[in-house]
Every structure is written in structure tokens, then in C-alpha cells.
Amino acid sequence: MAPIAIETIIDTVARAEPQLVELLLGVLQEDS
Amino acid sequence: MVEKELGLSRTYQEQVEECVRFIGPRLTAPPSWGIILGTGQGVWAARLKGGGGLAYQELPHFPPATSPSHAGRLGWGQVAGKEVMVCQGRFHAYEGYSLRQVTFPVRVMASLGVKTLIVTNAAGGLNPLFKTGDLMLICDHINLMGDNPLAGENIDAWGPRFPDLSQAYDRRLREKTETVARRLGIGLRQGVYVAVPAPDRRRRGGHVHGARSHRGGSCRSPGPGNLGAQQSQSAGCHGPHRH
Numbered sequence: 001m002a003p004i005a006i007e008t009i010i011d012t013v014a015r016a017e018p019q020l021v022e023l024l025l026g027v028l029q030e031d032s
Numbered sequence: 033m034v035e036k037e038l039g040l041s042r043t044y045q046e047q048v049e050e051c052v053r054f055i056g057p058r059l060t061a062p063p064s065w066g067i068i069l070g071t072g073q074g075v076w077a078a079r080l081k082g083g084g085g086l087a088y089q090e091l092p093h094f095p096p097a098t099s100p101s102h103a104g105r106l107g108w109g110q111v112a113g114k115e116v117m118v119c120q121g122r123f124h125a126y127e128g129y130s131l132r133q134v135t136f137p138v139r140v141m142a143s144l145g146v147k148t149l150i151v152t153n154a155a156g157g158l159n160p161l162f163k164t165g166d167l168m169l170i171c172d173h174i175n176l177m178g179d180n181p182l183a184g185e186n187i188d189a190w191g192p193r194f195p196d197l198s199q200a201y202d203r204r205l206r207e208k209t210e211t212v213a214r215r216l217g218i219g220l221r222q223g224v225y226v227a228v229p230a231p232d233r234r235r236r237g238g239h240v241h242g243a244r245s246h247r248g249g250s251c252r253s254p255g256p257g258n259l260g261a262q263q264s265q266s267a268g269c270h271g272p273h274r275h
Contacts, residue, residue: 013070013154016165019218021075023167024150026212027205028065028112031148 044132045187047093051136052143054092055106058084062145063108063117068137070153074103076111076118083109088121095133097121106137117141122153126231131181139190148205159223168221169209170201177229 060082067076077085085107088094097104103120110116119141123134138149157166186193206222213220 009154012165016167017075020152020167021079022216023209023213023218023220024067024076024152025079025112026216027150027209028114028116030208030212031114 045189048136048139048143051092051094051140055086055140055144058086059108059144060084061115063115063141064145064147065111065114065116066119066138066141066146066149067116068119068122068149068151070122070151074120077103077105077107077120079111080107080109080116080118081111083107094136095123095127095129097123098127115145117144117146124231125177125179125229131177131179132184135181142190148202155225158226159221162221162223166219166221167213168223169206169213170225171206171222172201173225173227175227177227179229 069076085105088104088106089096091106094106105120106117107120108115108117119137122137123129125131125134141149155168157164157168162168182195210220210222212218
């Protein structure tokens, strides 16, 4: 198992971040 | 014991209070929500409306964020009608910080009024069913760091000596997150975070499979109960990464 470069991690996070932001926004909006 | 003899706990509390006195007058309203962003996550800063922010190096006693892709900035403002404070970048034990330093921003945010804390991070997936890029909602954590941010002389004003961590990740908030994810069609895993001290970017993880864990990483301090003593809520939400 090879070490994983930080750039790979950042790229992966960047691809998934829109969904994470959408999810957190939804939680904030629904909280009363 | 050494910490107690040197009075460092009192100094730590004073450092937190000094930072709070510095930030407080700059806020337009006290924050009720706190968000700590992990590796590569910085979009939230653009979402903040009508607030402000400061670089960590401008804040009294804030350690500098040295990890790659951690901006090192504390921002505040409104998001979705809520007063939110956002840490862009966190501190890690692998940077050489003590867990009290790592959790310094949490203490500051709690003292400024934050009652609900959301912590995000990228972590390796240990569950073979998880895929790279999956989002995971943290239900609990297992601390394998050999240290604890709650260790040391207890500061009673912040909470009891033995806070209840059985619900460290607020059930109501987790259920709400699940509901929102279903409504938005966002796939959301759930699992247990295993905290390890080193900056491991490779880990076979078999030794923690036995503990029924799902994610392993060194990105978060295993002490969300820091806020729990103040009747606050916390919900971890893991960013995607598998190794």
C-alpha cells in the first residue's frame, strides 16, 4: 500500500465538498 | 501533576479569556454555531454574510496552522439566518501541539457563545464497503491517541471533571442531518471515528476493524465533549478519503 499524496486527498475533498456544503446548509436552514 | 504544579491550567484559561476579549468586541452578534473545517475545505468562508474574520496569527494565543491546505483563519457571520463562526484550518497533534492547544479554538468558540459545533475532516476509510469520496456522519469516536484534551486540572467553569460522552455526537442533530441528506439525495454513511496521533496517510487498519470502526485519522481531537459540558451539541461529518 503506497503512501497517498496530500494533493490527492485535497483533490478528492474538492470533488465532494459541494455535497458537504449543501448538506450543512440544509442542516442550518432546518434548525429552529 | 506537573501541569497543576506549574499552574498551566489557570494560564490556559486566562489565554482563552484573553482571546475571547479580543474577538468579542469585533463580532456583530454572538455566534451560536461553530464549524471547524478540515483538509481542503474552505468554501464556507464565502458563505458568511455581514461578518468578518482574522488570521490565526492575529489572534492572541492561537497557534499557527502549519498543515497543508489549512488556511488558518477564523471567520464569522450569518449563514442561513444563523450566526456562525468558522475555523478554516485546525491544529493537529502531529504538528507538535498538545491536545489543549488543538482544542483551544473550541474553548474560545464556546466562551463566545457557540452551542452547536460541526467538525469536518478528511479521513481514511477502514470499512471495505466505503468508497473514496463517501461522506460519513460520525456517531461516536474511539480515542487511540494516548492523550485526552480533558486531561489535566479540570476547569470547573467549563464543565465537570467527568463529562458524559455517551452522546458526544448529538442524536437530534444526527437525525436532522440524516433527514436533510435523504431529502437532498446525498448519500451519507455513518460510522465511528478512530483517532490516532500520527499523520498517517496509509493504514491497513485491520487492528482497529476489531473495534468495529469505520474511519481512522489524525485530523480531529477526540474531545467533542469539550462543548458538551455547556449543553451544546456536536456532530462530526467526515469528508471523503479512503486509504
